Amino acid sequence: MDAGGTCDARESEGKELQGSSSNKTSRPYMFGALRANWMRWRKLQNIEQRGRIKVNVNGRLCPVELRLVDEAITGDDGRLCSGCFRSSLFGKFKLAVTSHGMISPTDNVLVAFSGGPSSRVALQFVHEMQHKAQKNFIASRDKSLPVFGVGVAFIDESAINCVPSHEFEKAIQDIQLIVSNLAPPAKELHISPIESIFSLDSTDGRNKLKELLLSITDVTGKEDLLQHLLMISLQKIAFDKGYNKLVLGSCTSRIASHVISATVKGQGYSLPADIQYVDARWEIPVVLPLRDCLAQELNMLCSLDSLKTLEVLNGPCSGINGLVSSFVALLQKENPSRDRTIVRTAEKLTPFHFNRIPETDDHNDHLSSLRRHKKFNLKSNESIPSEFFCPICSSPLNKSDLQSLSNLESCQNSAEFFGASCCPSCQFQILPKGDSSMEHFHSLLPQPIIARAKDGSCGTGSWLREQIKDCLLSDDEDGT
Amino acid sequence: MDDTEAKTNKAGGRQCSICNQRRAALKRPKTLQQICKECFYAVFEEEIHQVIVDNHLFKPGERIAIGASGGKDSTVLAYVLSELNRRHNYGLNLFLLSVDEGITGYRDDSLETVKRNEVQYGLPLKVVSYKDLYGWTMDEIVKMIGLKNNCTFCGVFRRQALDRGAALLKTDKLATGHNADDIAETILLNILRGDIARLSRCTSITTGEDGPIPRCKPFKYTYEKEIVIYPCSIYSPNAYRGFAREFIKDLERIRPRAILDIIKSGENFRISTSTKMPEQGTCERCGYISSQKWCKACVLLEGLNRGLPKLGIGRTRGLNNGQNKDMDQTNGMKNIHSKECGTLDF
Ligand SMILES: [Zn+2]
Ligand SMILES: [Zn+2]
Ligand SMILES: [Zn+2]
Ligand SMILES: [Zn+2]
Numbered sequence: 001m002d003a004g005g006t007c008d009a010r011e012s013e014g015k016e017l018q019g020s021s022s023n024k025t026s027r028p029y030m031f032g033a034l035r036a037n038w039m040r041w042r043k044l045q046n047i048e049q050r051g052r053i054k055v056n057v058n059g060r061l062c063p064v065e066l067r068l069v070d071e072a073i074t075g076d077d078g079r080l081c082s083g084c085f086r087s088s089l090f091g092k093f094k095l096a097v098t099s100h101g102m103i104s105p106t107d108n109v110l111v112a113f114s115g116g117p118s119s120r121v122a123l124q125f126v127h128e129m130q131h132k133a134q135k136n137f138i139a140s141r142d143k144s145l146p147v148f149g150v151g152v153a154f155i156d157e158s159a160i161n162c163v164p165s166h167e168f169e170k171a172i173q174d175i176q177l178i179v180s181n182l183a184p185p186a187k188e189l190h191i192s193p194i195e196s197i198f199s200l201d202s203t204d205g206r207n208k209l210k211e212l213l214l215s216i217t218d219v220t221g222k223e224d225l226l227q228h229l230l231m232i233s234l235q236k237i238a239f240d241k242g243y244n245k246l247v248l249g250s251c252t253s254r255i256a257s258h259v260i261s262a263t264v265k266g267q268g269y270s271l272p273a274d275i276q277y278v279d280a281r282w283e284i285p286v287v288l289p290l291r292d293c294l295a296q297e298l299n300m301l302c303s304l305d306s307l308k309t310l311e312v313l314n315g316p317c318s319g320i321n322g323l324v325s326s327f328v329a330l331l332q333k334e335n336p337s338r339d340r341t342i343v344r345t346a347e348k349l350t351p352f353h354f355n356r357i358p359e360t361d362d363h364n365d366h367l368s369s370l371r372r373h374k375k376f377n378l379k380s381n382e383s384i385p386s387e388f389f390c391p392i393c394s395s396p397l398n399k400s401d402l403q404s405l406s407n408l409e410s411c412q413n414s415a416e417f418f419g420a421s422c423c424p425s426c427q428f429q430i431l432p433k434g435d436s437s438m439e440h441f442h443s444l445l446p447q448p449i450i451a452r453a454k455d456g457s458c459g460t461g462s463w464l465r466e467q468i469k470d471c472l473l474s475d476d477e478d479g480t
Numbered sequence: 481m482d483d484t485e486a487k488t489n490k491a492g493g494r495q496c497s498i499c500n501q502r503r504a505a506l507k508r509p510k511t512l513q514q515i516c517k518e519c520f521y522a523v524f525e526e527e528i529h530q531v532i533v534d535n536h537l538f539k540p541g542e543r544i545a546i547g548a549s550g551g552k553d554s555t556v557l558a559y560v561l562s563e564l565n566r567r568h569n570y571g572l573n574l575f576l577l578s579v580d581e582g583i584t585g586y587r588d589d590s591l592e593t594v595k596r597n598e599v600q601y602g603l604p605l606k607v608v609s610y611k612d613l614y615g616w617t618m619d620e621i622v623k624m625i626g627l628k629n630n631c632t633f634c635g636v637f638r639r640q641a642l643d644r645g646a647a648l649l650k651t652d653k654l655a656t657g658h659n660a661d662d663i664a665e666t667i668l669l670n671i672l673r674g675d676i677a678r679l680s681r682c683t684s685i686t687t688g689e690d691g692p693i694p695r696c697k698p699f700k701y702t703y704e705k706e707i708v709i710y711p712c713s714i715y716s717p718n719a720y721r722g723f724a725r726e727f728i729k730d731l732e733r734i735r736p737r738a739i740l741d742i743i744k745s746g747e748n749f750r751i752s753t754s755t756k757m758p759e760q761g762t763c764e765r766c767g768y769i770s771s772q773k774w775c776k777a778c779v780l781l782e783g784l785n786r787g788l789p790k791l792g793i794g795r796t797r798g799l800n801n802g803q804n805k806d807m808d809q810t811n812g813m814k815n816i817h818s819k820e821c822g823t824l825d826f
Binding site: 047160199220259260262263265266267268269271272319320323329330331341342344345346348349350398400425428 | 485610667668670671672674675676679723727730731735737738740741743744745746747748749751752760
């Protein structure tokens with residue numbers, strides 16, 4: 001943050017915070033200023049709510065610090081100077097993390113880094129939080145609060161993106177540099193090719209992946225399957241390397257697009273599962289700390305702070321997804337708060353029981369953070385309903401879809417059984433039509449997907465399996 | 481997938497994929513099946529019959545008003561309903577209900593069409609005028625308030641006109657021509673507006689069962705494109721298409737089933753029952769459904785009758801502050817809106 005300049009907001013904040021005001025530094029979100037940021041963020045929201053922001057609009061003054069505003073910085077909180085913009089964005093991240101118990105001191109979190117601005121900011125913020133925790137740890141006498149660990153995962157999709165090899169190598173170097181610069185504390189970087197979930201042998205995996213994608217005729221289906229494979233890859237890294245949280249950089253705009261595209265694909269029932277702060281239907285719970293940040297804000301932060309991103313690696317989307325994102329972009333242009341409204345609508349849908357951090361009783365250190373996020377959580381329901389999940393996209397299945405599933409006694413082989421246990425949307429846009437092509441498709445699927453179909457779900461509810469036991473027993477060839 | 485289908489069809493002389501007898505004459509918009517005209521009419525009508533039966537839309541002996549605007553949807557609805565009523569012995573007492581706003585020259589054409597329908601399908605036609613319903617014609621209202629604000633009136637008055645007309649004529653139920661495209665569009669618009677209460681209501685095939693006149697939508701799953709190619713459909717230009725409607729047409733182009741999928745999503749949204757049924761009282765004056773003491777139409781009428789036409793115009797934000805926070809955006813949605821004001825509000 002730029003030095004000097006009086007700021008009414010900051011002074012009064014100091015009074016509110018009393019003790020911590022002496023600790024004013026030139027870097028707002030380091031040291032004890034985290035809480036100050038949070039206060040500032042709250043204050044900002046209050047100003048916004050009271051409509052006082054209007055007073056400052058014509059003079060182009062930052063409503064928080066009453067400083068002249070850079071023309072370019074217009075977040076959705078009105079116009080802010082770059083310092084306040086940065087801290088308001090970090091404030092949103094911090095609020096999401098603390099109020100949903102996303103990261104506790106004993107955690108080891110894996111940040112999924114795609115190279116784009118959203119995951120770049122996620123990485124940056126997680127680093128800043130960790131860095132601050134480290135400083136506190138060193139300064140504390142009793143060393144009671146451990147510092148959470150951070151790792152970074154990058155999934156190499158070069159098998160399908162056909163990026164020229166020199167460009168790809170350059171990108172990998174950039175990523176290594178980005179991660180090594182985010183120290184201390186040092187972070188391990190895991191680069192894993194997407195085909196590695198198919199086979200231990202990379203050529204074999206590559207061929208299987210390519211053949212699998214070739215067998216899908218629908219462009220949107222192909223794109224979506226790739227997204228699911230990406231998630232499986234991230235889960236695999238997190239699981240294998242001993243992480244217990246997976247951080248994604250999904251921002252409001254991205255989630256808004258997902259709301260519309262899930263609606264268009266008939267996935268209205270499962271939609272609320274995907275858009276919450278926490279999604280613990282996976283082996284390793286997934287958290288979305290940037291859920292309240294707009295894409296423009298994240299882009300702006302990247303350019304303000306010269307955070308390096310790698311746009312080249314992100315392929316354009318086509319089909320339904322492409323149509324949806326241009327529709328959402330159009331709406332956004334017409335009304336900048338549209339993304340937020342769309343997400344707010346979806347927020348009013350009832351989430352699932354797995355949309356919160358599972359409570360583990362064995363850690364005493366967790367207790368404080370658990371207590372803190374408990375009140376923000378969904379009403380703890382008396383009996384946790386068991387869900388049945390689509391083995392491809394992991395969407396919880398609707399009752400009516402399950403009913404059509406239960407007349408499965410007729411299924412001839414595991415491929416057919418697999419196909420019938422997928423959600424209608426995957427059946428339509430991903431599965432091939434016809435028995436022989438279905439068997440071929442099934443033979444290409446990576447082990448985690450096959451295993452999920454067999455388990456009957458991602459961990460819960462095996463009633464379906466019991467219902468169709470005969471079918472499973474008669475045809476159990478892919479044992480390992 | 482399309483290519484292979486076309487090839488096999490070519491080999492078999494492009495036969496209808498339903499009857500396998502006649503030559504295929506069209507690609508059915510909903511499924512992209514290549515079928516003959518006769519089979520198209522048959523499946524088109526049969527699907528609507530199925531929807532009526534599965535959802536128990538009507539009971540024998542009921543008096544049903546078909547909202548007739550003179551547009552393609554209501555024209556086809558009138559024909560198909562009278563046909564199905566005869567074929568399947570619904571035992572319904574059907575009639576056409578049309579509203580005359582009393583705008584000189586404006587409804588002449590459409591009333592003409594409705595009158596033709598009356599003769600063609602043997603359905604009696606009842607026309608109720610704004611004068612009957614509100615005591616004012618649109619022309620008189622415009623004279624009173626000027627052209628500037630009449631959109632408020634035409635939206636509010638039109639929304640209630642059919643229901644009031646149906647009540648005036650002692651109807652059991654009102655059938656409207658809203659099609660699958662309309663419903664998909666409404667679902668999207670309600671998502672874009674953050675209106676969860678409407679979002680939960682807009683997918684029901686029958687609405688207002690607790691109100692004076694229940695409304696039903698027999699075309700809930702019927703594609704607009706199919707209504708257009710149905711024989712008795714008349715040409716009715718699409719005046720203005722909003723973003724959402726254009727988006728749906730784009731979707732339909734690359735994936736016809738997207739329209740049905742949007743409706744399916746809308747039906748399956750997990751909305752808690754407390755949000756589902758918002759407190760809906762009735763107007764103290766006219767008995768029409770209203771969340772306030774007086775319904776919007778009665779407020780506007782009061783203004784007109786007292787010579788204060790501006791009464792009730794503009795946002796009601798001041799009245800129900802806070803709870804309307806999410807709905808404020810409705811005002812910013814003008815560009816996204818499609819159709820005439822009021823017609824999509826169900
Ligand atoms: Zn400032
Ligand atoms: Zn699925
Ligand atoms: Zn035929
Ligand atoms: Zn009234």
